[in-house]
Amino acid sequence: MLKVEPCALQVLIPKWVFGDTNIRFLEELAGGAMMDAGTYAVSIMRLLTGSEPRVESASASMRPGSKVVDGAMRARLSWDSGIAGTLHASLQHEGWLPVTEVQVEGERGCLTCKGFIVPFFGNSLRVTTTQAGSMVLSDPAALSYDKGAAATAAAMSNPAFTGSKSKQGEEKRGRGDQVQWTERVFGEKQQTSYYHQLERFTTDLQLLEGRRADRDAGNVKAACAFDAYDSVANAAILDACFEAAGLPLRMPTAEWQQQQQQQQQQYQQQLEK
Secondary structure, three states: OOOEEEEEEEEEEEOOOOOOOOHHHOHHHOOOOOOOHHHHHHHHHHHHHOOOOEEEEEEEEEOOOOOOOEEEEEEEEEOOOOOEEEEEEEEEEOOOOOEEEEEEEEOOEEEEEEOOOOHHHOEEEEEEEOOOOOOOOOOHHHHOHHHHHHHHHHHHHOOOOOOOOOOOOEEEEOOOOOEEEEEEEOOHHHOOHHHHHHHHHHHHHHHHOOOOOOOOHHHHHHHHHHHHHHHHHHHHHHHHHHHHOOOOOOOOHHHHHHHHHHHHHHHHHHHHO
8 A cells, every 4th residue: 555545543432431420521621532532543543644634624522511522523634645534533432342443545455453542452454455466464573562553554554565474364365356364463461551651651761760771761752752742743633623623622621720710700790790
């Protein structure tokens, strides 16, 4: 897939998972589907395309009784390279199981990745190509928990669709010269993604404080700086989705509290008049 064309992504969390009183739905904590499930959706689309999208349009389904907190968000995106994409983020999915899936079409085939948010429960990478005699073949070690995203991006940009055959893969041949290859990946030691994030944070902090020296401090500082930049860039796309959907931008809790106090004071002044 030398050229990425349509890109569609879904992060749908069943509404029974969090319930109605979860902190994810609190306006004062910048709650809503886009600020939760949507962050994963935007981040993955930016990773796979390697560039920043524009938000063409967006629509939101609001939480009951709220004019600010979204229960679900849909958006259409575009890129300067000509890619068109859609995303759907929801915390009120009607199904019993979560749906986390990204599908990307290219010049020579289609890639589908399922379970990318919780890969410790098992996920799959499936590539279908119409190029005769070619398959997406990956080394199982390269598809371990912490390398899965990089492997997905590499598969998308691989012009030849060749490699060494994986014992974890399952090949299926369709009509004509169509070839489909599926990789199923399970996390090591069944640790959650949050465990790996916390482990990375603590080890980086220990290194920067001089309590360990198993990695280069300069590389860690550069990685931390990139993480900060990437977070801001991701948030900019979220803000664009809110604006396109006609919703106010989310604000820090302290700023929200100050705004509420000002509105309350104005209301009291009107009553006194």
